[in-house]
Amino acid sequence: xxxxxxxxxxxxxxxxxxCIHSMFQTCALNNVALYGVxxxxxxxxxxxxxxxxxxxVRNINNIGGSFLGTSRCKEFExxxxxxxxxxxxxxxxxxxxxxxxxxxxxxxxxxxxxxxxNVIGIPGTIDNDLGYTERTIGFDTAVNNAVNAIDxxxxxxxxxxxxSIIETMGRHCGLIALHSATAGNASIVVTSExxxxxxxxxxxxxxxVKRGNLAPCVVVAEKLFDVNALARRLxxxxxxxxxxxxxxxxxxxxxxxxxxxxxxxxxxxxSVTNAIAKKFGFVLGLRADKIIKESLxxxxxxxPNFEEELFEQFCAxxxx
Ligand code: F6P
Numbered sequence: 001x002x003x004x005x006x007x008x009x010x011x012x013x014x015x016x017x018x019c020i021h022s023m024f025q026t027c028a029l030n031n032v033a034l035y036g037v038x039x040x041x042x043x044x045x046x047x048x049x050x051x052x053x054x055x056x057v058r059n060i061n062n063i064g065g066s067f068l069g070t071s072r073c074k075e076f077e078x079x080x081x082x083x084x085x086x087x088x089x090x091x092x093x094x095x096x097x098x099x100x101x102x103x104x105x106x107x108x109x110x111x112x113x114x115x116x117x118n119v120i121g122i123p124g125t126i127d128n129d130l131g132y133t134e135r136t137i138g139f140d141t142a143v144n145n146a147v148n149a150i151d152x153x154x155x156x157x158x159x160x161x162x163x164s165i166i167e168t169m170g171r172h173c174g175l176i177a178l179h180s181a182t183a184g185n186a187s188i189v190v191t192s193e194x195x196x197x198x199x200x201x202x203x204x205x206x207x208x209v210k211r212g213n214l215a216p217c218v219v220v221a222e223k224l225f226d227v228n229a230l231a232r233r234l235x236x237x238x239x240x241x242x243x244x245x246x247x248x249x250x251x252x253x254x255x256x257x258x259x260x261x262x263x264x265x266x267x268x269x270x271s272v273t274n275a276i277a278k279k280f281g282f283v284l285g286l287r288a289d290k291i292i293k294e295s296l297x298x299x300x301x302x303x304p305n306f307e308e309e310l311f312e313q314f315c316a317x318x319x320x
Contacts, residue, residue, distance in 0.1 A: 012252065013136070014252070018265065026272040032275075033051050033052075041075075072104060099122070132285050161240070169248070171222070187213055192221060
């Protein structure tokens with residue numbers, strides 16, 4: 001094993017840089033060169049990769065985003081695009097490609113593996129929506145970012161006696177909403193796994209108000225409601241001021257938390273160690289605090305694990 005290439009793909013996630021930092025260190029200890037691919041599969045198709053030096057990674061451990069850049073690449077979804085990638089990997093004598101990303105990134109790796117078998121996937125997405133693993137890099141930071149925002153919003157909402165409808169990210173997965181609502185002491189949480197109609201939500205808010213809640217805070221996962229329209233509806237029907245707030249990208253940036261840095265480091269070491277041992281064709285994950293390997297072809301057979309018990313505890317505590 002002489003050369004490993006790494007890329008980040010899909011939505012960036014805090015901790016991706018920390019992962020590459022640790023990969024570099026593990027490679028250096030084993031006399032392996034680490035190549036960085038700029039802008040994910042888009043950069044790989046164009047041959048945009050370079051040998052990383054210590055100066056490139058020295059100060060990135062605590063920085064969010066991805067210093068390599070990332071993309072969602074349509075061309076890589078075509079056989080022609082993947083053929084170009086194969087040629088680039090062969091031309092640069094890359095012995096293993098490690099891709100950090102989520103569902104789309106790994107789906108791309110499944111196809112690439114058919115013509116270039118030496119691939120490994122590391123789960124990096126704030127959504128934590130990969131069912132085969134309990135944790136992806138970036139989720140913990142995104143939840144912490146969301147909770148910080150919810151704490152701040154609740155202070156001003158309570159002062160003004162307003163209802164807040166706060167939208168979190170997560171694509172189709174409600175885990176960012178569930179965790180941030182729980183830690184942020186929201187009144188109600190709505191996700192695609194536990195949906196509610198606008199009418200049901202209104203009834204629940206009425207109950208909260210009757211119980212003396214001065215400023216009911218509702219956390220909703222993205223893609224479910226127009227939070228501004230919902231706030232206007234609540235104002236009209238309940239006669240209480242309401243605000244819709246989309247948290248957006250403040251969840252996805254920022255310095256990775258301790259948990260994300262450590263997880264990133266563990267995935268990094270495991271990926272490089274396996275590559276050196278010439279073990280390929282899997283994605284890494286975490287189960288019961290152990291790093292596990294799941295075969296690339298099997299990772300899609302696990303549906304995202306919505307944490308039912310946490311949801312039930314949230315509802316019981318809030319009496320909803
Ligand atoms: O997958 C990460 C994520 O932030 C999702 O939570 C969100 O739905 C999506 O990416 C947004 O993607 P983009 O920044 O490409 O619009």
